[in-house]
Amino acid sequence: MGNSKAGGEDDVTSRGKYLLISVPDFAEDPINPGRMMTSYLRIGAASTTWWNDPGGSLAAVVNLAGPAGGRGAPPGSPLLDNYDASDGSTSNYTTAHPKQVSIGAWSSDASGAAGSGGAGGGADVLALQEQQHRELVSGRQMRPTFVDDQRLREGCPSPHQLSEDARINESSYLHSRGGWRDHSDGNRITTTYGDKVEVIRGNYKLMVMGRQDDPSKAAGLDVSGQHIQDYAYTWAAFHRVEWAQDPYSGVWHQQSSTDGAVVTENFGGDVYEHKWGEHHHSTVGQESPVEKDENGRPRGNPHIIEKTWAKRIESYTGSSAYRIPSIEEETWADRISSLTDAASTSETTRVSGAITSETTAGSITETTMAGAVAEMTLVGAKGGLTLAGALADLTVAPNKTDIFVGATHIDLELMLLKLSVVLGQRVEIAWPKGYRMGPEDEKFTMRDVATGLDMARFAAKYAVASPLIRLGIGGEAMAEWVFR
Structure with a gap:
């Protein structure tokens, strides 16, 4: 019973037939001297003491790592980092993982007490383990086997409409359903000269520990609920897909988060992007930056550098056929420097209503250097007001001509003294x-x-x-x- 070197010789308490091929202690581990290696293949009924079988500890960590699951946040909401609905409530929305806790020792006594680790059990042991698994996952105390077990998908038009409870129930039979179980303390090498076809009716999860035993540092792939999601420990990152009822009366909402990473992208070729939708929201940095958050992830505002070289640049916002209802632009900065160097520029502004311009500054310096300047203003009426402590105008030109054509021309000057100096003929x-x-x-x-x-x-x-x-x-x- 539960021979750790034989792959679970529980032929007495087994719930069905099985074939066990075991090669215990076939060699000493060259990496860990003194440790004997074991391999086995079990076909048929599952072992009731699978957690004590060779490879049982690895089989248990399948619930301790994986892509983000749980409940999805409404579209446009920020990505959160902890799951607080320990009671399994659907009212507390978040985009983070469920809490990671150790599953301990599976129940193996008649009462099914979690973590008791008893030795008996009989035929009901596996059923108790399955019930315990469902309770832990439903209570958000353990990560589900597959991300789809707790994925929000109410109303989604997927091929299957299994409820969350039904999905968790199927996953709870992962270890106890039997079928095929193999383990090797050595390496496993499979070579295929021709084609290879695998058809899996259920879900698929690949978990790679990376030559270490901490599941939080694992990487892998989860294929469940007709979605493919990868995960990795490299940085605090996750990619998740949840079903959202708004804003399109049902759509898959894809959310991604990456923290503490440096990403370099090099691309050569043509790029075409076409986007539609109700909202396109882009945010860089934040108004109250901190170097790192409480989890040690960077939250400072970046230094942004944008450079563009091109044969030609065209930018269009709206058109005569579709005008943008409203455009608002704000720039807040301590210093703004702008340089335009061009052979020629052309600017046209057409406004059917009113133009309001306001400039508040400590000082304004304007310099215009041109071979010729031509200005024409056609208005029904024009008014100007300048309030200044001092005003000085300097014009240096070989010739100056002012022409006024109108019914009346009135200049009103209120001052204590006016001094006019003309050097030359007047x-x-x-x-x-x-x-x-x-x-x-x-x-x-x-x-x-x-x-x-x-x-x-x-x-x-x-x-x-x-x-x-x-x-x-x-x-x-x-x-x-x-x-x-």
Whole structure:
């Protein structure tokens, strides 16, 4: 009974027929001197003391490592790191693993007390083990055999609609169902010259310990519930798939997390990306960065460098056929430096409504160096207000020409002193007559005001016809202001 060198010689208490081929103590382990190696093949009924058989300890750790299972978080929620619903409640959503606990010794007495490790048992021992397995997995005290055992899949259109309890129940028979069991303390080498076909009706799990005994550092592959998920200890990472009812009335939600890793990607070739959906959310860093979180994983904000070389770059946001309802952009920085060096640039802005621009700065320095600058503004009305403690304008040019065409031109200056300095010839022409009003200037009468209005009416005959500017003198102008 339970011969650790014979692969479970429990022919008396076995629940069925079996064939056992055992080669105990066939050689001394060259890596661990003094340890004898054993190999065996068991076909048929399972061993009731499988945990004490050679390789039993390895068979038990299948529940201590694997990809992320449990309950999936709603789409867009952050990835969490611990599972708190120890009662198996579905109201506490998380994307992390169930708690990892040691399964201890399987029950082997008539009462089925967990961890008792009794020696008897009879035919009911395996049934008690299966019940214990279901209770531990359902209570989130032990990781399920397959990730699909606790995967959220209510309402999913998968080929099978097994409930969570039904899936856990099937997995609980992993060790006790029998069929085929083999173990070798040495190596196992399989060579196939031709093809190899494996058809598995159930689930499949590959677990590789990597020449060590800590299951948390294992790597492997889980194929269950029509999904393939890998896992590894290399960094705190997991990839999970859960069924989500929103936002598309049922869709598989894929979530991935990688911590404490350096990823380098080199790609040569053509890339085409097409994306649709309700939400595309991208976040880098956080407003309150810390170097590491409570689990020692990096949470600092990165240094981002982006470089692009291309034959041509085209960027489009919306189109005339579909305008973006709203675009909001914010930039908060201590320092912003921008350099544009191009042979020519072209900018066009069309706004049917209003444009509001606000600039608040300690100082503003603007420098424009160009062979020629042409500016044209066509507006119904234009108003400008500048409030400054001091204002200085400097223009250096061989020639300067300001042309104003309008009905009236009013400059209002309120100051204690105005100083005008002209180095060179100054010529002022006021036609038909100019007027000045001041302490030493002549006063003007109402007739003079009427003459000034006639002058404004004459100036109003300057008409603007897009795209040409035509000067109308004498004949009827395109627009005419009449002062009465």
